[in-house]
Amino acid sequence: MCSKKGSVPFNGTKEQEEALLKVIAELKSEKGALMPIMQKAQDIYGYLPIEVQTIISNETGIPLEKIYGVATFYAQFNLNPKGRHRISVCLGTACYVKGSGDIYNYLMEKLGIVGGECTPDGKFSLDACRCVGACGLAPVMMVNDDVYGRLTVDDIDGILAKYE
Amino acid sequence: MKTLDGYRKRVLVCGGTGCTSSGSKKIIEALEKEVQKHGLEKEIEIVKTGCFGLCALGPIMIVYPEGAFYSMVKEENIPEIVSEHLANGRVVTRLLYEETVGEDKILPLQETQFYKKQSRIALRNCGVIAPENIEEYIGTQGYEALRKVLTEMTPDDVIQTILDSGLRGRGGAGFPTGLKWKFASGNRGNVQKYVCCNADEGDPGAFMDRSILEGDPHVVLEAMAIAGYAIGASQGYIYVRAEYPIAIERLEIAIKQAREYGMLGKDIFGTGFDFDIDLRLGAGAFVCGEETALMTSIEGNRGEPRPRPPFPAVKGLFESPTILNNVETWANIPLIILNGPEWFAGMGTEKSKGTKVFALGGKIHNTGLVEVPMGTTLREIVEEIGGGIPNGKKFKAAQTGGPSGGCIPAEHFDVPIDYDNLMAIGSMMGSGGLIVMDESTCMVDIAKFFLEFTVDESCGKCTPCRVGTRRMLEILDKITKGQATMEDLDKLEELCYHLKENSLCALGQTAPNPIISTLRYFKDEYIAHIVDKKCPAGVCKDLLQYKINADKCKGCTLCARTCPNGAIIGSVKEVHMIDQSKCVKCGACMEKCRFGAIYKE
Amino acid sequence: MANINVKINGRDVSAPAGSTILEAAHLAGIKIPTLCFLKEINEIGACRICVVEVKGARTLVASCVHPISEGMEIWTNTPKVLASRRRTLELILSNHDRKCLSCVRSGKCELQQLSHELGVVDEGYFDGVKNEYELDYSAVHMIRDNNKCILCRRCSAVCDKVQGVGVIGANHRGFSTSIGSAFEMGLGETSCVSCGQCIAVCPTGALTEKDYTDAILEAIADPAKHVVVQTAPAVRAALGEEFGYPIGTDVEGKMAAALRRIGFDKVFDTNFSADLTIMEEAHEFLDRVQNGGVLPLITSCSPGWIKYCEHYFPDMTENLSSCKSPQQMFGAVTKTYYAEKMGLDPKDIVCVSVMPCTAKKFEIGRDNQNAAGVPDVDIAITTRELARLIKRVGLDFRYLPEEGFDDPLGESTGAAVIFGATGGVMEAALRTAVETLTGEELASLDFTEVRGTAGIKEAAYSVAGLDVKVAVASGLKNAKELLEKVKSGEVEYHFIEIMGCPGGCVNGGGQPQVPADVRNFVDVRALRAKVLYDNDARQKVRKSHENPSVKRLYEEYLGQPGSHKAHELLHTTYVKRTIN
Known part of the structure; x- marks a missing residue:
C-alpha cells in the first residue's frame, strides 16, 4: 500500500522529465489542473513514484502530501510500476455471477502474486477491475488492451502463454 | 434511415465496446481487405458505428438496403459474405440472426423480440450513424x-x-x-x-x-x-x-x-x-x-x-x-x-416521462442495451426482450440501481417500471443496470458482493459510510460463513437504517439498499444461513458439504487421489467417504468423479 | 443582515441570515454536540455527530454546515437524533484505540466527553476489524498515534488552510483512509514546522507533544544540578484553564508559586529576555535602516515561523533578525552571565523553559544555540506539560499563594509581556526604537494599530523624519500571503513581525487545548491576549530599555546592544531547507 521514499525503483530519464515539465507548463494555469497533470505524468512514467510527485509539487506549488492524497484516493494512479503486461479481471456484477472470481483466484495462484502486484520479473501485473462494459461477454478479463470474454479457468494458461 | 449516398450497399459494423471485445475490429479489417479484393471500394461503404444493443450476439454487422443482420460474425465468414452477398447480392442466410430469417425474406430487425418493444430515443443514433463523422x-x-x-x-x-x-x-x-x-x-x-x-x-x-x-x-x-x-x-x-x-x-x-x-x-x-x-x-x-x-x-x-x-x-x-x-x-x-x-411527455407514466435505457445482464439470453418506455414491466423486459433465462432455470430476482439499488423479486414481475414504483418496492432506477438472477443465486452473497463494492468505493469522509459499510460487510461475511447469530442480523438491520439516515452523500445513504431489499424479500435465506447454517442456493462455500452417494460410488479412488487435503477415506472398490473436518470445499473431487457420485448440499 | 425565523424543538428562534442550524441553536441555548467542526477551519460535515431532524428533509442533516431558512422546523433531541448520534459515535469507537486510562488526553478528550454526554453504554458494540498503525516518533516535538485518530481532519485542515504547510492530510480512501504525510513519511522527514497547531485542535490523544515532565523531575532530584526555569509571557494567560479557571485568567503569581514548589532552584521569567530581545532587535533594526542593511527586517522570536521561512522562503532568511528568540537568549544569559555571577559551571545548570509552543522543542536543538558551549536551553516543555507536572507532584493549584519571580532574571517590563500576543513584539520594539531615534519620551505607549487578532495588520509611522512602515502577520498562511506581496514588490515595509500561530503565542500549539464546542463560539485568542495587555497596562515600567536588570546586564557584561559579546551570545544563524 505504501511506498516509502527509496523503496520503489525509479529510473526516470531526462526525456521523461522534460516531457513532464512541458505538460506542467502547459496545464499549470488551468483551473483544477492537478489531476490532468498526474494522468499525463502517469502516461509518461507508467506510475507516480515520489520522484515524479515531487516534480509536480515543486512546479505547481501544491503540497506533496496533497498530491499523494489524490494519488492514493483514485484507483487508477499507481505508486508502483506495472508489469509489461497488465492483466485486469472484471469483478463487475455480470462477470461475478458468471464466475470471474474463480478466474481472478486462479491468476493469483498461477502468478504467485496478489491483486495490485507485479511479478518479480516485471512481466505481469494483476488487478481486479470494475465493469468494463462488456457484460455480454462475461466473464471478462483484459490483458493490456486485449479483451478476453466468455472465459473459463481452463482458458487462462493459453492466454498467458501468448504474452512475452 | 440514411440514404446510400451513391454507394450500392452500406455495411454497418458495431464498434461499441461489447463488439470490439468480441473482435469487430478484425471483422472490419477483413471486410476492407475482401472488398478491395473484389474491387468494390466504390460500391460498398463500410461504417463503424456505436452499439446496436444486442451485445450477446456480437460482433454484429448489418447490410443495407436489405437490412440483413449478421450476428456473431467470425473473421472466417467474411470472404463468403463479401463474395456472396456484397458482390453478388445473395444473402448468406445461414449466418443471419435466426429471428430475422423469414420463410422467403429477411424480417426487419424491428420485428424481432429484442427490438419490438423498444423505442429508441436516447439510443436513436447508436448503431445507425458513424460516430466519428x-x-x-x-x-x-x-x-x-x-x-x-x-x-x-x-x-x-x-x-x-x-x-x-x-x-x-x-x-x-x-x-x-x-x-x-x-x-x-x-x-x-x-x-x-x-x-x-x-x-x-x-x-x-x-x-x-x-x-x-x-x-x-x-x-x-x-x-x-x-x-x-x-x-x-x-x-x-x-x-x-x-x-x-x-x-x-x-x-x-x-x-x-x-x-x-x-x-x-x-x-x-x-x-x-x-x-x-x-x-x-x-x-x-x-x-x-x-x-x-x-x-x-x-x-x-x-x-x-x-x-x-x-x-x-x-x-x-x-x-x-x-x-x-x-x-x-x-x-x-x-x-x-x-x-x-x-x-x-406523451411517453411513459404519469410521473416518469419518456423512455429509459437498461443494461440487461446476468442470467438472461439477450444481454445488451434496451430502451423502453417508462412503465414497461419487468416481465416484458426479461421474458420478451431479454429472451428469458438460459438453461431452463427459474427467475429469482432482478437487481436494478447497482450498489444503490435493490432486488426485485418475482412477485413484482408485473409492476410497471418507473422511478416511483421502483422506489416503492425498495429498489431504484439508478443509472439503469438490470441484472437478472436465477435460482442458483444466493441473495446474501449478492448483498455481500454489493457491500464489498461499496466498502471499496466509500470515500472515507463521513463516519457512517466509512466505518458502517465495513461493519455491515463483516456481519454479512459472518452470515455467509455460518458464524452469525440473530443478534448480528438485528445489528445489520440497525446499521442499514443508520446509514440511510446519517451518511453524508447518496453513496452512503443508499449503500444499505441491497441488504434492505434482500432482507425484505428473502429474509428466509438469511435465516437459513444463520439458524440452519445452510445456503439454500448452494453458493456460500463455507456452508456447503461435499458428500458421496454410496449407491453411485464405485470405489475407483480417483477422488481420494485428487483431494489436496487427504479428506477422502476409502479403499479400492469400497464406498468412499469425505471427512468433513478435513474437507476444504475446493470441489476438485466432484469435478474428477466419473460416476457423478459426489454432490454438494 | 436580516434575521431569519425558525423553530427549534418547537420554540421560535430568530437568528441572522446565513447562520447554520448549529449557530441558531447556540443562540437559543441549545447545545448540539460536534466533533469534526471547527469554525472557519474545518466545515466539512463529515463526522455526522451534529445531526438534527429538519422537517421535510429526506435524511438527518449536519447542523454544523446546514444553513437555516425561513420557517425551518428543527428538532435537536428527538429519540431518533439521540440514537443516531450515539450509533455514529459507537462506530467511531469501534475503530478507536480505547486505552483511555493511560491516554494523555484522558479527562480532556472530546471523544471521551461525547461518549459520556451521548450515553454510550457499550463502547465495543460495533467492534470489528481495527486499523493498526505504527506510532510516528520521527518529529522532534510530537508523536502521532493514528490508532487514536478519528479522521475528523481538524489537524489537516489547520495545517493546510491556516498554516499553509499541508504536510499532513487524508491519504487512501474508505476504511483505509488515514491521516499522514506523503508516501507515509514520518512527520520528522517532512517540512513540518513544528508549530503544533494540529495538536491544539486534535480532539483525542492521536496528536500529542513529546512529554519531558519526567526528565524535569529527574533533573530536580539530582543534587548536582542547578535547575532554573523560565516561563514565556503567554503561559500565564492560559495555564489557569487546566485548573478550571475561565479562559482569560492571569495566573502569573500562582504559576510562580507552583514552579517554586515543584523544586526549581530559580524561578525566572522569559519576559526578562524578551526585553533583552527588544534591545538587540531594535538596535539591529536601526542599524539596518541607517546602514543600508537588508530590509524588511523580520522578527525571529517564533521558531515555527523560522522553520517555515527556512523551508518555504529560503531566499528570505537574510531578512530574518539574527537575534536568538527570547527563550534562547534567556538560556544563553543563564549559562554565561548568571553562571559566572553564581559561580556555577554551565554544565551543571539545567535550563528548563515553559512555552506555549511545541516548536521550542525543535529550537533548543538548533545549531548555534550554545553560548556557553552547552545547549542554551536543555528542556522545553509546553503549558500543557507544566499543568501535568503540577498535578503530578501533587499541588493544589487553586490554593497556591501568588508569588513573584526570582532575581536577577525575573524582572521585566510591560513591553515584554505583550510578546505573547500578535503585534506585541512590534509594539515593544516600536516603543524602544522610537525613543532611541527621537531621544524623546513617547506620549502614549499604545500602538493600537498593531493590536488585535487580525491575521495581517499594517501601520506607518513618521519618526524623526523617517517614514517607518511596519506589518504584522500571525498564522503562517497569512505570513505567506504577506511575504509573497513583499517579494513581488506589491508592498514595502521596513519591519515585519511574524508569529507562527494565528493570534500569536497565546494561541500557540503548546497551550491548553480548548474543546471545539468552546472555541467555535468564543475568541480564545482575544481573551488570552487581554490578560497580557492588562498586565502591560498595570506595569510601572513599560519599555524594554528601562528594565533595570537588563540595563545592569549590559553594564556588567554585554556592553552595548549589538556589541561583539552580545553578538556572540545572543545572535544566531539560519539555514536554507527544502520542501518535503
Missing part, C-alpha cells in the same frame, strides 16, 4: 435543436420546454431536469457558470452512457450547449471514466469537429453565443458519480462529496453555479427541443 450526426437533424434554441427561443423558453417535458435525471434519483436548470438560471451573463456532463458511469453492469458516448457523442455536446444557453454558461466539462478509452477518443474527435463546424466555440450560429467543452478524465473512484464529488474531483482534489446545501446550482464547480446531468439525460434533450415537450 459529424456530418452523419448533422444528417439526422443533428445540431438542429441548438440552432432552434439560439435563433428562435429565449433561455427561459428552453427551460420551460424541458420542465414541460417532464424529463427527470437518468443518473439516479430522478430529479426533474428542468428544475435543476431553472435553479441555476438566475443572474445570467453576470457570473461564471458551468454545465457538466456526468459520464462517470460506475454502476457495475450499466453501460448505456458508454454506448451513447461511443455511438452518438455529438448529441451530448449539442445538449450541453443548449443548457449553456439556457442557464447562461459558456463553459462545459465532461467528466468521463478513464476506463472508457473508445468513448474518450470519440468525444475528443467530436469536440474537435464541432469546433471546426462552429457548433462549439465563439459566436455559435452567428448568434453571439459562446460555448466550449473540455474533457476531464476520472481516475477510478465510483463516488465521483455523486455530483459534489465529481465537482471536487474536477477541481483537482480527492473526490470527496461536500454537504448540500449549498446546491451546485448555487455554488458548484469552482464555487460557481453549475448544472450536472448524466449522459442519457443529455441524449434526450435535442429531440425534446425539436419534437416539443408534449411529444416527450
Whole structure:
C-alpha cells in the first residue's frame, strides 16, 4: 500500500522529465489542473513514484502530501510500476455471477502474486477491475488492451502463454 | 434511415465496446481487405458505428438496403459474405440472426423480440450513424435543436420546454431536469457558470452512457450547449471514466469537429453565443458519480462529496453555479427541443416521462442495451426482450440501481417500471443496470458482493459510510460463513437504517439498499444461513458439504487421489467417504468423479 | 443582515441570515454536540455527530454546515437524533484505540466527553476489524498515534488552510483512509514546522507533544544540578484553564508559586529576555535602516515561523533578525552571565523553559544555540506539560499563594509581556526604537494599530523624519500571503513581525487545548491576549530599555546592544531547507 521514499525503483530519464515539465507548463494555469497533470505524468512514467510527485509539487506549488492524497484516493494512479503486461479481471456484477472470481483466484495462484502486484520479473501485473462494459461477454478479463470474454479457468494458461 | 449516398450497399459494423471485445475490429479489417479484393471500394461503404444493443450476439454487422443482420460474425465468414452477398447480392442466410430469417425474406430487425418493444430515443443514433463523422450526426437533424434554441427561443423558453417535458435525471434519483436548470438560471451573463456532463458511469453492469458516448457523442455536446444557453454558461466539462478509452477518443474527435463546424466555440450560429467543452478524465473512484464529488474531483482534489446545501446550482464547480446531468439525460434533450415537450411527455407514466435505457445482464439470453418506455414491466423486459433465462432455470430476482439499488423479486414481475414504483418496492432506477438472477443465486452473497463494492468505493469522509459499510460487510461475511447469530442480523438491520439516515452523500445513504431489499424479500435465506447454517442456493462455500452417494460410488479412488487435503477415506472398490473436518470445499473431487457420485448440499 | 425565523424543538428562534442550524441553536441555548467542526477551519460535515431532524428533509442533516431558512422546523433531541448520534459515535469507537486510562488526553478528550454526554453504554458494540498503525516518533516535538485518530481532519485542515504547510492530510480512501504525510513519511522527514497547531485542535490523544515532565523531575532530584526555569509571557494567560479557571485568567503569581514548589532552584521569567530581545532587535533594526542593511527586517522570536521561512522562503532568511528568540537568549544569559555571577559551571545548570509552543522543542536543538558551549536551553516543555507536572507532584493549584519571580532574571517590563500576543513584539520594539531615534519620551505607549487578532495588520509611522512602515502577520498562511506581496514588490515595509500561530503565542500549539464546542463560539485568542495587555497596562515600567536588570546586564557584561559579546551570545544563524 505504501511506498516509502527509496523503496520503489525509479529510473526516470531526462526525456521523461522534460516531457513532464512541458505538460506542467502547459496545464499549470488551468483551473483544477492537478489531476490532468498526474494522468499525463502517469502516461509518461507508467506510475507516480515520489520522484515524479515531487516534480509536480515543486512546479505547481501544491503540497506533496496533497498530491499523494489524490494519488492514493483514485484507483487508477499507481505508486508502483506495472508489469509489461497488465492483466485486469472484471469483478463487475455480470462477470461475478458468471464466475470471474474463480478466474481472478486462479491468476493469483498461477502468478504467485496478489491483486495490485507485479511479478518479480516485471512481466505481469494483476488487478481486479470494475465493469468494463462488456457484460455480454462475461466473464471478462483484459490483458493490456486485449479483451478476453466468455472465459473459463481452463482458458487462462493459453492466454498467458501468448504474452512475452 | 440514411440514404446510400451513391454507394450500392452500406455495411454497418458495431464498434461499441461489447463488439470490439468480441473482435469487430478484425471483422472490419477483413471486410476492407475482401472488398478491395473484389474491387468494390466504390460500391460498398463500410461504417463503424456505436452499439446496436444486442451485445450477446456480437460482433454484429448489418447490410443495407436489405437490412440483413449478421450476428456473431467470425473473421472466417467474411470472404463468403463479401463474395456472396456484397458482390453478388445473395444473402448468406445461414449466418443471419435466426429471428430475422423469414420463410422467403429477411424480417426487419424491428420485428424481432429484442427490438419490438423498444423505442429508441436516447439510443436513436447508436448503431445507425458513424460516430466519428459529424456530418452523419448533422444528417439526422443533428445540431438542429441548438440552432432552434439560439435563433428562435429565449433561455427561459428552453427551460420551460424541458420542465414541460417532464424529463427527470437518468443518473439516479430522478430529479426533474428542468428544475435543476431553472435553479441555476438566475443572474445570467453576470457570473461564471458551468454545465457538466456526468459520464462517470460506475454502476457495475450499466453501460448505456458508454454506448451513447461511443455511438452518438455529438448529441451530448449539442445538449450541453443548449443548457449553456439556457442557464447562461459558456463553459462545459465532461467528466468521463478513464476506463472508457473508445468513448474518450470519440468525444475528443467530436469536440474537435464541432469546433471546426462552429457548433462549439465563439459566436455559435452567428448568434453571439459562446460555448466550449473540455474533457476531464476520472481516475477510478465510483463516488465521483455523486455530483459534489465529481465537482471536487474536477477541481483537482480527492473526490470527496461536500454537504448540500449549498446546491451546485448555487455554488458548484469552482464555487460557481453549475448544472450536472448524466449522459442519457443529455441524449434526450435535442429531440425534446425539436419534437416539443408534449411529444416527450406523451411517453411513459404519469410521473416518469419518456423512455429509459437498461443494461440487461446476468442470467438472461439477450444481454445488451434496451430502451423502453417508462412503465414497461419487468416481465416484458426479461421474458420478451431479454429472451428469458438460459438453461431452463427459474427467475429469482432482478437487481436494478447497482450498489444503490435493490432486488426485485418475482412477485413484482408485473409492476410497471418507473422511478416511483421502483422506489416503492425498495429498489431504484439508478443509472439503469438490470441484472437478472436465477435460482442458483444466493441473495446474501449478492448483498455481500454489493457491500464489498461499496466498502471499496466509500470515500472515507463521513463516519457512517466509512466505518458502517465495513461493519455491515463483516456481519454479512459472518452470515455467509455460518458464524452469525440473530443478534448480528438485528445489528445489520440497525446499521442499514443508520446509514440511510446519517451518511453524508447518496453513496452512503443508499449503500444499505441491497441488504434492505434482500432482507425484505428473502429474509428466509438469511435465516437459513444463520439458524440452519445452510445456503439454500448452494453458493456460500463455507456452508456447503461435499458428500458421496454410496449407491453411485464405485470405489475407483480417483477422488481420494485428487483431494489436496487427504479428506477422502476409502479403499479400492469400497464406498468412499469425505471427512468433513478435513474437507476444504475446493470441489476438485466432484469435478474428477466419473460416476457423478459426489454432490454438494 | 436580516434575521431569519425558525423553530427549534418547537420554540421560535430568530437568528441572522446565513447562520447554520448549529449557530441558531447556540443562540437559543441549545447545545448540539460536534466533533469534526471547527469554525472557519474545518466545515466539512463529515463526522455526522451534529445531526438534527429538519422537517421535510429526506435524511438527518449536519447542523454544523446546514444553513437555516425561513420557517425551518428543527428538532435537536428527538429519540431518533439521540440514537443516531450515539450509533455514529459507537462506530467511531469501534475503530478507536480505547486505552483511555493511560491516554494523555484522558479527562480532556472530546471523544471521551461525547461518549459520556451521548450515553454510550457499550463502547465495543460495533467492534470489528481495527486499523493498526505504527506510532510516528520521527518529529522532534510530537508523536502521532493514528490508532487514536478519528479522521475528523481538524489537524489537516489547520495545517493546510491556516498554516499553509499541508504536510499532513487524508491519504487512501474508505476504511483505509488515514491521516499522514506523503508516501507515509514520518512527520520528522517532512517540512513540518513544528508549530503544533494540529495538536491544539486534535480532539483525542492521536496528536500529542513529546512529554519531558519526567526528565524535569529527574533533573530536580539530582543534587548536582542547578535547575532554573523560565516561563514565556503567554503561559500565564492560559495555564489557569487546566485548573478550571475561565479562559482569560492571569495566573502569573500562582504559576510562580507552583514552579517554586515543584523544586526549581530559580524561578525566572522569559519576559526578562524578551526585553533583552527588544534591545538587540531594535538596535539591529536601526542599524539596518541607517546602514543600508537588508530590509524588511523580520522578527525571529517564533521558531515555527523560522522553520517555515527556512523551508518555504529560503531566499528570505537574510531578512530574518539574527537575534536568538527570547527563550534562547534567556538560556544563553543563564549559562554565561548568571553562571559566572553564581559561580556555577554551565554544565551543571539545567535550563528548563515553559512555552506555549511545541516548536521550542525543535529550537533548543538548533545549531548555534550554545553560548556557553552547552545547549542554551536543555528542556522545553509546553503549558500543557507544566499543568501535568503540577498535578503530578501533587499541588493544589487553586490554593497556591501568588508569588513573584526570582532575581536577577525575573524582572521585566510591560513591553515584554505583550510578546505573547500578535503585534506585541512590534509594539515593544516600536516603543524602544522610537525613543532611541527621537531621544524623546513617547506620549502614549499604545500602538493600537498593531493590536488585535487580525491575521495581517499594517501601520506607518513618521519618526524623526523617517517614514517607518511596519506589518504584522500571525498564522503562517497569512505570513505567506504577506511575504509573497513583499517579494513581488506589491508592498514595502521596513519591519515585519511574524508569529507562527494565528493570534500569536497565546494561541500557540503548546497551550491548553480548548474543546471545539468552546472555541467555535468564543475568541480564545482575544481573551488570552487581554490578560497580557492588562498586565502591560498595570506595569510601572513599560519599555524594554528601562528594565533595570537588563540595563545592569549590559553594564556588567554585554556592553552595548549589538556589541561583539552580545553578538556572540545572543545572535544566531539560519539555514536554507527544502520542501518535503
